[in-house]
Amino acid sequence: MGRVYNGIPATELEGxxxxxxxxxxxxxxxxxxxxxxxxxxxxxNSRFPDGPALVYTRxxxxxxxxxxxxxEFDHFVA
Structure with missing residues (x-):
């Protein structure tokens, strides 16, 4: 796997x-x-498995x- 960055195509995250x-x-x-x-x-997003992946710290x-x-986020689905 090469350099990992925000927005990397999920398909590039091999393994x-x-x-x-x-x-x-x-x-x-x-x-x-x-x-x-x-x-x-x-x-x-599972609907777009080849799309971009965002990378976050633990x-x-x-x-x-x-x-x-x-x-804290319940209002988004209420």
Whole structure:
């Protein structure tokens, strides 16, 4: 795998294992995450598996997950 950057085509992230929530809808449309070799986390839209992937640090993903669990983003789906 070459240089990893935000917006990298997900297909260039060879050897990563993409994971989505078991609670994704019946069409499988969901956000998928993959751990990269350096510990960062890549995120992609499962509807566009060849599209761009955004890359975040573990700390950034942890902050997001804590906010989700705390209900901080519930208004987006209300």
């Amino acid at each position: 990563v294992v993409w994971q989505k929530s078991e609670l994704s809808n019946s069409q499988g449309d969901c956000v998928e995450l993959a751990r990269l070799a350096d510990g960062d986390i890549a995120v992609r 700390a950034e993903i942890a902050a997001l997950l804590h906010g989700v669990k705390a209900g």
